[in-house]
Amino acid sequence: MHFRWFTTLCCAHASLLAIASLVSQASAAVDLPAELAEKFTRDVTPFVSKHCADCHDKEEPQAGLTLTTFAEAKAIVPDREHWEKVLELVSSGSMPPSDQPQPPAADVEKFTSVVQAIFDHVDKTSPRDPGRVTVRRLNRVEYNNTIRDLFGVDLRPADDFPSDDVGHGFDNIGDVLTVSPVLMERYLAAAESVSSRIITPEAPQRPNRFLSCKYVEPAGSTVPQSQYRPMTSEPKESGIETGPFFTSYMMDADGEYRFRIRCYTSAPKEQKVTVAILACGKDIVSPAGDGDIADLAGAALSGLRPFRVIARQEVTAREQKEAQNLEFTIPPMAGIERMAVALVKPGDGQPHVTLHIEWFNLEGPMDTRPRTHRELLATTAADDEAKSREVFTRFLARAFRRKPTADEIEKHVKYVASVQSSEQLKWEAAMQRGVQVVLCSPKFLFRTEPDYDPENPNVHAIDQYQLASRLSYFLWSSMPDDELFALASQNRLVDDLDNQVRRMLKDPKSQALVDNFALQWLQLQRITQITPDPEKFPNFDDRLKASMVEETKLFLREIIQNDRSILELIDADYTFLNERLARHYGIIDTMGNTWETKPRREGGQQLRGREFQKVMLGPDSHRGGLLTQASVLTVTSNPTRTSPVKRGRWVLEQILGTPPPPPPPNVPELDKEGAALTGTLRQRLEQHRENIACASCHARMDPLGFAFENFDAVGAFRKTDGSDYVDASGVLPDGRKFNGPAELKEILKTKAPQVRKALTEKLLTYATGRGLEYYDKPAVRQIVESMPAGEDRFSHLVLGIVRSDPFMLRRGKETQP
Template structure:
């Protein structure tokens, strides 16, 4: 469907409360006029740059262009990452940029099926957590199952989950290993099987939990019958029980997260399907009993019940799983476990506790935001953080005793994720910091504005910042930016990254680097200067809309199992508006996300 009401997206953008636009002069041009003024010089007509003719794409009737969606998406990506218009051209204000993005997004054609997620298979972690929740026993996939492929930053995306014969055998072995563990534990076994009773006795109730949907006693009986036959053929009961359990966990009903929709409305999720989405997003596991009951009686389809369940689930374990499985993937927190520093220059790296402590700090911080219903903007800036004795010493904070605890910060240098070793170390090289990687991390994770890939042979920077040719890293990068092909992206990445130069490879504060004062000045494409990490935080807070959108988008990618498209932008904008209107509380964001049609509908693109 294609709209022609050109003013609507702009109005929405202007309505967004507390946004940066409040401090700027309101845009007086319509988006169409903005496009004409800022983009049309290059992107109009037959000779349009990169074949992206924005005037044609936004005119009526472009739907015949099979590339329209991809070209509009490219244009939006470049606008969002501020790599277009090019740095030597006139720049739109932040509000104008948002208006242009909304205008272009609203013109993307709806193609049937593109907003339908592909069937997902449980990941390693989801199988482990499901076994934990079903039986109260810990099962580890260990070497039995391969690592999961990821897409758009998350594992468990159906599009990249293939199944080969080898992989299938591994899943069977995993199922057998689960079966053995369950049979060895009397309490666990009693969940499924009963002595002196037919195999099917407890199956309907158990299968309904394990397979996350209603299971009739007839279906359970015919499933059990296959194994009863083995009994009558003289196979020992223990062998038969193990086979039955193996079949339960090797079954496609267990392994795949099936969403077929309501019989009368296939575009809508059933209550059980919605329960699974919710539970796997927040708990990486199948629905628990209270949630299942609300799916069973259908009350989960009511907004207030859905919201209450979401908040209950995420807080069940103090949002620990939410941090370990969602936040750690979104922010790539585990990368720090692989990070390396040169031990001659950074002898602290010999302390084996440092990397795990960095990760733990990030996890605690993220789980506290969810569990304590804090403002999600604390991820950008906060007046407290979590440290243990190791990290307090490392960061030079007042010494503390014992394990991780929240500590108040006397200045904001350590506040938010940008003050954490987990981010600062993981984005550094062994011998030097990397403003480029740090800037890219901010753009990708916090603002969902990833720069486009570098052109082939873009060149590399030296591995060390103690350079033989006397050029500083900054000078080298500045030279790089003189090339027009590089400038567009590096203006963004470098400015954001340079503002973090006060943190060394291991995230320690420094005022000097190689004997010279730290130069932490970054200049953005619109001329804004940020000198140092605190100024960077201010700049990011001005972009809170973009940050909230990024958080929401990542929740949806993980929760729904697909990349968001331009057609999803209006619903995302709605989530941002709702969250910001409620003081950026985590609960507001979660409510807006799980009640969004992007989450509650199986195919938001279908009428």
């Protein structure tokens, strides 16, 4: 057994090496125009010799990168990943390091234009490659959401599953979503638990609730304690005497009920006495209008509004011994909170009447099987096998997220029939077992995308059911809804793609993009593990931590659902605050005024309580955008102090998409260098950068981080750090200077193309469930360029992604590596 596993792993490793070799060979075989080859020899090779060779020769190359072995243009193509990084660093001014002689701008322009032209030529002449289709299982969030939308009930069984591994920053990456024996056990347990909740073979007994009328509302010390409680139509001020009498009930919105009262009237036989049954609740559907209410009696009537008159019925019993039971059917209805009985006013000229009521009785719901049972097993067929076939035809299409084959349907029908026969089960109990089988099927647990045209040699489109699943799991982290299924079944989804994307982004389920994409992209899950020093930050607590994250989530939801510009991620004139977080920020109202704002902006409402409100930020505000939100500032700090390094690295990685390499293994962290470093934090970092192994990366990170030094380790604004005034100035590697976050944001906004590209790469990685490769570069460039000039709306970015080759296409037989 162990030998077999070892052999399998070796074969897999050999396959990966073979794929890598094929990629290198294919790239190296690209035929470059003679003009590009000449320009490489003339402009790139001398540049490397003069400005890069000292640090990146083949003897002891810095960062493990050798640049002196590339004698001709086509040699850089197989090593494209490194050369893309070189291109990025040289064009941004990060390389050569600032303490080395700097090349003339004209030389930099020639170097970068030639290298970029080589890669552009490779991209244009290489065959389209949408990447490999990854068979990936549903992660925990996707499993819970799929169960919710498949059955219409929020059970969350995956909360007991092992944690999902993370790859490329996200927990939906197919390569790391393995299936362990423990997870298989949890799948089986979840399938059994879910099926037992949604199907009830033996219907429970109907609830039947009786309540003596002396205990119903209106209540008080004057309520008669007799067997029958009187209610008069006389215009008195007391609801205890005039009603309507009512009581609270918890009722299922989709259930039918029977409401009964036992009563009689003491009115003369010739006088008609009518009662009205009222369903009351603030969200009641089709409430009664003034005209319908005008003929009802009772001082308590106005306090019950809004309500709906369910029925009216005449009372014929005139003595207690003849008391009658009046019965009313309450159809399925949302919003019922109370049931009430009112007297209808006597006609003009007739005397007032008195109704005597003994009890209220509510029976139901009449069908006690859960709604999921009724909907899932709904069928018009007569015999059990035909019923199973009808149910599975409908259910498998949703569970497998595609049209099931006839063979798949028949296998499940036969399984249910065999279980029903061998174990003498009712059909409902056998179907419960059949649902368990479906929930354990790889076709449910995995997002499989079989190629229905496997012999096609060319890149071709995935089918429309697969596209519907890619869309829904990208934007909702869940299965497609009925509209997506309908369009896929009619082969109309591609034609309606733009409308569907915009609809899905506005749907509340797009909150999944905030919770599952954005929080991972911004690395904010780590805030749950952060505990700032309580002595230094005594005001920090769990409520403040939760408010910090909620601000970021509401801010991102505003951008996604209201289709705002992605550049607002860098700077915005609004945010969302509650009283606790506003106090932390020093903001006092919804116009963003602080105690120091002079003159104050008019129209602001004071922030009170835990509810979040949109707050407009003035031009003098220290906040605006992600970079100055307390959640980000806290997660990029140390427990006892700020960390310009972490904050600068975060900006490089998450906003600009240019992460620095990891630090050399032999260089100690700043806090571990002890007494060797002295002075302010800025001075200690300058001493730390004197180590040549640290200088180049810190020259990129530290200035960005120092821009936010006016914010302490929990994101509160400050002007001093201890006894020293905060210095938030910095100089970027390209020579641009700034002082504070506002000026840095203005610089970052000039890097809009880089910001778009970074976010595109992150979102495309999340959407496809795989890391991006060299062959994805053209798709990324096309997505960025497809965004309309001057507009950076979030929907434009998403539309570019869902129409890209990696999202819409699959490899053909001859493009498989």
